Amino acid sequence: MLLKHDYTNLFEDVHTHVKESAEKLGASGSALFIIQNDKVVTESYFGKQSHATNARKVQADTQFHIASVRKAYIGFAAAYAIYHGYISIDDPIQHFVEDSHLSAYEGVTIRHLLTHTHRLNIVDGELVSDYYPGESWAYRGPSIDLLTSIILKTTGQSVADIVKEQVFDPVGFQSTEWIKMSQPHPKITNTIRDTDNIYWTETDVVDGSGMNMYVSAKELALWGYLHLKEGKWGDQQIIPREIIQLATSIQTPNPKLPIHKNGCLWFVKDTNHSFNQIGDAVPKGSYQLLGYTNVALLVIPEENLVAVRMFNRYGSSEGFDYLNDIRSFGDTVYKCSKQTSTM
Template structure:
């Protein structure tokens, strides 16, 4: 059974933090959802789906564009492929699975490098190029994500979306987590900085390989809760625990600078103290987090048996707003409530 609501005023500081961010970024709607000790202790919805007259209010079934938070679902699909042997090792070279790629560019790049943002590749238009030697630094680039989704489809015969629906969405009855080719009334509009929503294009692919995933606050929290509980819901092993453990353990190359972010299967994981970590200083070791450019954050803190979600329909950071400082502060505020 998924958690039920038991409000707790101890978490009011988190709502205050989300309201402060809501007033700093360019958005029309927000939500916050916190599960602690197997109960929903905070659930609040703020604003509307857009700035248009008579726009729908943000509510329980409102789905936010999660941007890069989708990478936790991609990481899950890769963990599935590794666990079931479709991918033999995360240290296999990418070229083993995608031999059509240019060997001179992709040589020595492994699946581990893609999962931990240490592959050193970037692209301009349709051309992939190398920014730095493989495994020597950390950069957040789309080219690695594109390769991972192709590897999943090539090895398993299933899309990222197929795997998530089969293992999680269908068994748990999720109806507010999906990739969409077309908008509908439950999807918020993404508020661009003074440009209106008309420039925001929705890709047509619904295979989980594009940035068109929308999720409600409650289902994003339940997604985190499934990870917190190592795949067990209501006493039933919904997902093999090894898939969850693969996804949320640190897999960054050992020789990487220790002050760079540490990653599992695309999740940010709190392991060693790291100056460039995107997780709050007070958040304990073993916690993991995923972020989106729309302001969406999912933080799982196993040591405190806690999952926290905040959602906005903003896009990017307006002048004067420090996104990374704010998201670290979100985690630290949670810790101050415990």
């Protein structure tokens, strides 16, 4: 499916926002891709794939490391497994883990893993619990490892297998992949890191559990667009609508608590809070994921819009307020989108 292009200068403020953020971060390259009302309204590429003098320019097929935005694909695989009956969202995870005797697992369900309310943490190499499941929120790694292993155990397919079979192959994605870092290719960006981030490494794991996922701005936007259209691709319903609705609606066990709200790993906008990664102006029901490379995928159903920004910078430069930056990005996108809807 090819979306028509209807480029407009109404998103110029977003264009400026991304360029300024790239400069503050010290990124060598960045990209912006916006779809609204079933048309590509903005597509911009800035800089080069690394700071090397002979580096390749950032272009349409350039693939950026998306870090935690990969959770959009893991969340999809989890929703797929739930929809097809391999697991239930409220299944205790003790049913699926080999070390089920550990007290830290008690009371923890699939829902808690998907909404970051699971309480699990690794301290001195040991799995511990910090609070009763569902009573608070914390963004921690054990949930992702557990989810990917549970999905593999119950479906017989890895996250990477599921999304490739269900989406990538049917729609013809060519620039979305978990890449073996021992086999890089010219289209991927060099992820710029500070020396105090050298602990972070990529692996050759390509089953969807590893962090080394690279995607072009266009295909990340089209992934968001598939969610916006609730599984419809052109005239075909390629994914059951219920899978997308499950993934992108609030699944947090106690939605009245003043904490982040999540679907299947997506951050979902509910009420305004200062800790939200989605700006105050962005309407309720919007959903987003933000990666530590400052990559963001934002979907605003009310405006029939998907916005993607890409940077090749791991972490933040000194003094960079990433929370304020991502909130203002969303608010700027929404403000500009309202201009188009009034024309």
